Amino acid sequence: MAFHGAGRQTVCGDLFPGSELGHKYFCVNSSCSAGGGAAVPQPYSNPASEVPSPAEMEPDRPIGYGAFGVVWSVTDPRDGRKVALKKMPNVFQNLVSCKRVFRELRMLCFFKHDNVLSALDILQPPQIDCFEEIYVITELMQSDLHKVIVSPQPLTTDHIKVFLYQILRGLKYLHSAGILHRDIKPGNLLVNSNCLLKICDFGLARVEEPDPSRHMTQEVVTQYYRAPEVLMGCRHYGSAIDVWSVGCIFAELLGRRILFQAQSPIQQLDLITDLLGTPPLSALASACEGARAHILRGPHKPPSLSVLYMLSDGATHEAVHLLCRMLVFDPAKRISGSDALSHPYLDEGRLRYHTCMCQCCYSVPSGRVYTRDFEPVAERPFSHSYENSLLSVWQGKELIHRFITEHQQGKRVPLCINPQSAAFKTFIRWSSS
Numbered sequence: 001m002a003f004h005g006a007g008r009q010t011v012c013g014d015l016f017p018g019s020e021l022g023h024k025y026f027c028v029n030s031s032c033s034a035g036g037g038a039a040v041p042q043p044y045s046n047p048a049s050e051v052p053s054p055a056e057m058e059p060d061r062p063i064g065y066g067a068f069g070v071v072w073s074v075t076d077p078r079d080g081r082k083v084a085l086k087k088m089p090n091v092f093q094n095l096v097s098c099k100r101v102f103r104e105l106r107m108l109c110f111f112k113h114d115n116v117l118s119a120l121d122i123l124q125p126p127q128i129d130c131f132e133e134i135y136v137i138t139e140l141m142q143s144d145l146h147k148v149i150v151s152p153q154p155l156t157t158d159h160i161k162v163f164l165y166q167i168l169r170g171l172k173y174l175h176s177a178g179i180l181h182r183d184i185k186p187g188n189l190l191v192n193s194n195c196l197l198k199i200c201d202f203g204l205a206r207v208e209e210p211d212p213s214r215h216m217t218q219e220v221v222t223q224y225y226r227a228p229e230v231l232m233g234c235r236h237y238g239s240a241i242d243v244w245s246v247g248c249i250f251a252e253l254l255g256r257r258i259l260f261q262a263q264s265p266i267q268q269l270d271l272i273t274d275l276l277g278t279p280p281l282s283a284l285a286s287a288c289e290g291a292r293a294h295i296l297r298g299p300h301k302p303p304s305l306s307v308l309y310m311l312s313d314g315a316t317h318e319a320v321h322l323l324c325r326m327l328v329f330d331p332a333k334r335i336s337g338s339d340a341l342s343h344p345y346l347d348e349g350r351l352r353y354h355t356c357m358c359q360c361c362y363s364v365p366s367g368r369v370y371t372r373d374f375e376p377v378a379e380r381p382f383s384h385s386y387e388n389s390l391l392s393v394w395q396g397k398e399l400i401h402r403f404i405t406e407h408q409q410g411k412r413v414p415l416c417i418n419p420q421s422a423a424f425k426t427f428i429r430w431s432s433s
């Protein structure tokens with residue numbers, strides 16, 4: 001890996017050769033004159049506090065390995081803040097991976113919503129001949145909903161309401177931008193200790209396909225959270241697939257176990273029909289022949305939705321009512337993310353979120369000043385028209401290089417990776433495995 005800057009920027013490892021700082025920081029300013037590495041660390045989780053949180057005392061280290069990349073916890077030398085650094089690997093392997101990564105990168109830079117993870121920065125790329133990897137910096141979140149669900153820590157109804165509210169709030173924003181996430185699962189819902197939640201991992205996300213005759217891939221969504229229309233081989237699907245996943249997660253939050261935990265896609269479909277009953281023929285219209293035959297061949301099952309009340313004490317009438325609106329077999333009849341937010345079950349979650357967690361409302365001595373729009377939509381749809389004109393890997397490389405360079409213009413001193421840092425060797429090992 002070469003991390004040589006152009007022009008005034010130098011090899012970043014030379015910034016603090018042999019010094020403690022040179023070893024400490026994994027990412028360094030690419031400008032020699034900035035000297036940002038010596039900046040006083042700013043607490044990450046609580047700006048008002050002067051005591052660094054335990055997370056800030058920790059050295060740079062890997063924190064996860066997602067579907068499409070390694071994620072590290074690193075210190076931003078410009079302000080001492082702990083941030084997440086994600087390496088997007090194998091970008092230029094072929095045209096498909098090139099398009100996929102460029103799409104994810106553009107999405108991360110497009111998002112402006114508190115419940116959707118976005119790019120804080122992108123590391124400065126080397127000159128185009130050496131440009132092989134892309135590194136994105138995002139906010140660092142301490143945990144994810146999967147870890148929370150399997151942990152012994154208590155999950156109260158208040159927690160569930162505020163989590164579900166934020167998932168739907170983020171989803172409404174994504175869908176309003178015309179984006180399908182296509183892999184909503186607890187592990188892709190990052191949370192911090194204040195219960196702030198952000199949807200992440202857009203490696204499978206794509207723009208909605210308005211033309212129902214266009215085929216879409218069925219290689220989407222982790223099986224437990226996969227909507228019945230995708231399980232049944234439907235060639236065209238929409239944002240309802242994400243709402244199904246949220247329904248599964250809602251039930252998992254209540255019961256603290258996976259709702260439909262099957263060994264195979266067929267068994268997955270069987271577990272769904274065990275709960276919802278045999279779907280009407282109208283709901284099978286877009287299913288592939290094999291899936292339709294499988295359902296019609298089996299015994300007629302009555303719905304057994306009352307078992308949802310046994311998930312936990314938190315499974316009240318209101319909770320089960322909302323759950324049953326999300327877990328609807330026919331995507332055309334499933335509630336939308338936006339309409340789900342109007343369900344009374346989410347009123348308390350909304351109030352809690354906007355009383356003490358959000359960025360959109362603020363407090364004055366006389367009380368709280370609330371925003372006009374509690375669940376904002378995207379300013380414009382996400383555009384992917386550039387993808388059709390992307391015809392070669394080299395052209396993609398040039399486009400991405402230009403995109404990153406333009407994205408950085410007028411912003412803070414660009415960062416690049418410090419090969420002198422203590423974490424660098426481990427990073428090489430992790431990122432090449």
Ligand SMILES: [Zn+2]
Pocket residue numbers: 353354355358359360361370371
């Ligand atoms: Zn607010």
